[in-house]
Structure formats: structure tokens, C-alpha cells
Amino acid sequence: MKLAKITAVLVVAGLALPAFAAPDATTLQKLTERMEKLEARNAELEKQVKSLKAESDDITKGLDSPRLSQYEPELTVRLKAVEKDALGMKKAAKIAEGLEGIKVGASLATVGQFASGLPKDVEGGSAQLNYRADVSVELPLAPIGDIEHKLFAHLRMGQGLGLNAAFSRLGHFASAPNALAFRASGSSPDDSVTILGQAWYQAAIPLPFLGFKPYSRETLELSFGKMDIFGFFDQNAAAGDEAKQFLNSVFVHNPLLDAGGEVGVDANGFQPGFVASYLNFVDKMQPWRLSVGLFGAGDKGANYQRSLSSPLLMVQAETQLKLFGGLTGNYRIYGWNRNQGSDFDGTLAKHIGVGVSVDQRVGDGIKLFARYGKLINGELPFNQAATLGAEFSGSYWGRGADSLGIAGAWLQSGKGYRTTTATSWLDEAQTQSAFTFTPQGAEKLAEIYYRYRVSPQFELSPDLQFVSNGGGNGDARSVKVFALRANIAY
Numbered sequence: 001m002k003l004a005k006i007t008a009v010l011v012v013a014g015l016a017l018p019a020f021a022a023p024d025a026t027t028l029q030k031l032t033e034r035m036e037k038l039e040a041r042n043a044e045l046e047k048q049v050k051s052l053k054a055e056s057d058d059i060t061k062g063l064d065s066p067r068l069s070q071y072e073p074e075l076t077v078r079l080k081a082v083e084k085d086a087l088g089m090k091k092a093a094k095i096a097e098g099l100e101g102i103k104v105g106a107s108l109a110t111v112g113q114f115a116s117g118l119p120k121d122v123e124g125g126s127a128q129l130n131y132r133a134d135v136s137v138e139l140p141l142a143p144i145g146d147i148e149h150k151l152f153a154h155l156r157m158g159q160g161l162g163l164n165a166a167f168s169r170l171g172h173f174a175s176a177p178n179a180l181a182f183r184a185s186g187s188s189p190d191d192s193v194t195i196l197g198q199a200w201y202q203a204a205i206p207l208p209f210l211g212f213k214p215y216s217r218e219t220l221e222l223s224f225g226k227m228d229i230f231g232f233f234d235q236n237a238a239a240g241d242e243a244k245q246f247l248n249s250v251f252v253h254n255p256l257l258d259a260g261g262e263v264g265v266d267a268n269g270f271q272p273g274f275v276a277s278y279l280n281f282v283d284k285m286q287p288w289r290l291s292v293g294l295f296g297a298g299d300k301g302a303n304y305q306r307s308l309s310s311p312l313l314m315v316q317a318e319t320q321l322k323l324f325g326g327l328t329g330n331y332r333i334y335g336w337n338r339n340q341g342s343d344f345d346g347t348l349a350k351h352i353g354v355g356v357s358v359d360q361r362v363g364d365g366i367k368l369f370a371r372y373g374k375l376i377n378g379e380l381p382f383n384q385a386a387t388l389g390a391e392f393s394g395s396y397w398g399r400g401a402d403s404l405g406i407a408g409a410w411l412q413s414g415k416g417y418r419t420t421t422a423t424s425w426l427d428e429a430q431t432q433s434a435f436t437f438t439p440q441g442a443e444k445l446a447e448i449y450y451r452y453r454v455s456p457q458f459e460l461s462p463d464l465q466f467v468s469n470g471g472g473n474g475d476a477r478s479v480k481v482f483a484l485r486a487n488i489a490y
Contacts, residue, residue: 130160
């Protein structure tokens with residue numbers, strides 16, 4: 001049995017020997033050629049590996065250097081360019097993050113006015129030109145817990161008094177037909193002095209105090225500093241911006257507060273003050289607010305000489321309603337008190353007054369407004385005033401960015417003022433000689449303007465004013481004032 005197995009193995013081995021026989025010459029030549037090709041390919045690969053290693057070393061060396069060189073690999077240049085762009089974007093993002101919440105506004109307004117009905121030799125002439133520039137900055141501060149607070153600053157400059165100087169000599173109650181006119185106090189007509197009009201701080205405290213802010217529907221706002229009182233009281237959406245809306249001061253603010261001088265601002269129109277305001281927006285459709293303010297007023301009180309000697313106290317209640325099918329309206333009622341107000345004859349007396357300011361949208365492009373003021377205690381040249389008007393959107397005639405405004409005013413002469421004689425510089429003969437008259441009745445005004453949008457930042461507004469029975473003088477000649485206003489705002 002073992003012999004048979006050995007014999008089988010020998011047979012298989014004998015059959016396999018020819019397969020391991022030496023190759024012929026042709027096979028050897030083919031193998032040699034293939035080996036040569038493999039060696040050549042291997043040498044080429046080694047060369048490419050060395051080249052790649054050298055290029056990698058150059059890239060590494062280039063990336064380690066902050067400089068750019070024309071001898072650096074293209075990849076290094078691109079990587080450095082991407083890195084530079086990324087750093088630039090990161091820097092810009094940090095700057096943007098730091099500026100987040102900052103609000104900046106700037107405007108330049110110029111007005112040219114011409115009056116018909118003034119004396120031919122009136123001081124300053126019957127045509128005037130003026131400009132005013134304003135820059136405001138609102139800077140948010142880092143929150144204190146849930147309390148948000150901010151700083152606000154307002155710079156103003158300008159030249160020219162418009163026709164206000166001429167009107168002040170006419171004995172008119174409304175002596176500022178150009179509320180845009182501004183010249184810093186104490187400066188000459190050749191100067192264009194910049195003043196810090198406003199600089200105040202405000203903190204908004206969500207209520208209840210130390211509660212959960214997202215659930216808060218009440219806010220207590222505390223503000224103090226140098227202010228424009230009309231930024232906090234007597235606001236009106238349709239008549240409150242002399243750069244865009246009505247030019248005569250009786251339509252910009254309540255006539256008793258502004259033209260009547262009850263606010264007692266300094267020579268530049270500002271004053272120190274403190275305002276506490278409670279805002280309730282539990283019903284977001286009809287929020288309401290209560291505000292109380294204490295302001296330095298008068299010749300010395302408004303300019304930080306004796307700010308607290310005889311302050312002006314203001315209180316206001318306001319609400320927002322949805323009427324006429326859900327259209328927004330703002331309703332404000334307010335009162336003021338001055339222990340040492342100035343009567344028309346210069347006598348110091350306690351002044352108490354009340355006022356109302358309303359603006360209501362009644363259509364897609366129609367906004368109505370009205371103001372009323374009454375002096376309850378004290379004697380001014382006029383003790384009651386009412387203004388009424390409307391602003392129409394240009395969408396009704398295919399100019400959606402334009403607006404048309406029209407308004408009228410009634411300024412009733414005070415009872416005490418009617419028992420005296422007043423002085424004017426304009427009579428029927430249109431002379432500039434001073435004469436006396438007995439005031440009676442009310443001064444009446446009307447104004448109409450059209451605001452034409454040239455571009456989103458540039459607007460032109462022709463304006464016409466008409467004044468009759470000026471100063472309560474029934475014999476006074478009516479005066480017409482034509483104006484063209486250019487306003488550039490950002």
C-alpha cells in the first residue's frame with residue numbers, strides 16, 4: 001500500500017516538471033522590458049515625491065512667514081489671501097457687534113421765505129434765508145440685569161433767523177413763522193456755532209421689579225439730563241416736525257407752551273429736566289402711559305444757573321387707540337404748573353395750564369390732528385389756543401412718498417391783555433412807525449405745504465402761511481408768507 005502511494009507521487013511530480021522548465025528567449029525579453037518600464041516608472045514616482053516634498057516644505061515655510069513673495073507657491077498665496085479675508089471679516093463682525101444698537105441721525109434743512117404785507121423798510125427785509133443742521137446719536141449701554149439703558153446726544157448748528165425777527169415787531173401772537181430758524185445764543189450772524197442741544201440718560205426698568213422680563217408687560221422709564229421737552233410731552237405724529245411738516249411754531253407744538261413761552265426754555269430751545277414714565281402694554285393693541293416731568297425753566301432756570309428755583313412741572317396721560325376700522329390714533333392730555341411764570345406785562349405769577357394733543361388716522365393716507373391749550377391761572381397775550389389740520393398721503397395721486405398738509409389756528413387774546421394797549425410796527429399804511437392799539441378777538445392763521453420726495457433722503461416743500469387779525473388787532477393788515485424748504489436727512 002505504501003509503495004502504491006509513493007509511485008503516485010512520483011508520477012504527479014514528473015508531469016509537473018515541464019511547467020517549471022526554463023523559459024525561452026522571447027519570454028525573457030518581455031520580462032526584461034516590463035522590468036525596465038517598472039524601474040523607469042518607479043524613478044519617475046520618486047522624482048514626483050521629491051518634488052511634492054520640496055513644494056510641501058516651501059508651502060510650510062511660506063505659511064510660517066507673514067510676508068508675501070512672488071517665489072511662493074500659488075497655494076500659499078491663496079491660503080494667505082483667504083486667511084486675510086477671514087481676519088477682515090472677523091474684524092468687521094467685531095466692529096458690527098460693538099456698534100449694534102447704535103442709532104445715528106443727521107439732517108440739513110434750508111428755508112427761503114418771503115412775506116407779503118410787511119413794511120417795505122422792515123428791518124432785515126421781507127425775504128430771508130436760513131439753514132439748520134442736526135446730528136443725533138443714541139448709544140445703548142450694557143444691560144444691568146434686565147434693565148436696559150442708553151445715552152442720547154444731539155448737536156445743532158445753524159445761521160439765519162428767517163422772518164421771526166420781523167414778525168416779533170408786529171405784535172403777533174404767532175411770532176415764529178419759521179420754526180426751523182436757529183442761531184446759537186450769543187453768536188453773531190457771521191458765526192455758525194455748534195451747540196450740544198441734548199444730552200440725557202434713560203433707563204427702562206421692566207416691571208414687576210426683579211420679575212421675569214419676557215413676561216413683563218409694564219415698564220418704568222427714568223430719564224434725566226439736558227432735554228427737548230417736546231420729545232416727552234405734547235407729541236403729535238401729524239404736526240411735530242418742522243423739518244418735514246408745518247413750519248409755523250403754533251402747529252409744531254401747543255401754541256401756549258411754545259409761542260406763549262410757557263415751557264421756559266433757554267435761548268437755544270432746551271432745558272435740564274427729569275422725567276419718570278410708566279408704560280403699560282398688557283393690551284398691546286391699546287397701550288397707555290403716564291409721565292411726570294420736572295424741568296428747569298425761565299431766564300436762569302433753563303441754563304443751569306438756578307435750575308431748581310422755579311421749575312416747570314409737567315404731567316401727561318396718553319393712550320393709543322384703534323378706531324375707524326382698526327386705524328391707529330394717539331390721544332394725550334397734559335397739564336403744567338410754574339410757580340413763577342411771566343405775565344404779558346412782566347409780572348411774575350403762578351401759571352397753570354392744560355392741553356390736549358390728538359392725531360388719528362382715518363384712512364389709508366389721511367391723518368387728522370388737533371391741539372388745544374388753555375391757561376387757567378396767569379395772563380399771557382393769548383390764553384387759549386386751538387389748532388386743527390390734516391396730512392394727506394400722495395398715494396391718492398400716484399406719489400406715495402409725497403404729502404400734503406393743511407392746518408388752521410385760533411389764538412384767543414387774554415382777558416387781561418384786552419384791557420391794555422399793545423404796540424405794533426405795522427398799520428394799514430404799511431409803515432414801520434410804532435403805534436398802539438386795543439387787542440380784541442383772536443389771531444387766526446392758516447398754513448398749507450406740499451412735501452415732494454426727490455429721493456429717499458431729499459425732500460422739497462413749498463409752503464404758504466396766511467395770518468389775519470395779528471395780535472388781536474382788527475385793523476392789522478393780513479400777512480402772507482411764502483417759503484420753500486429743502487430737507488436732506490439720513
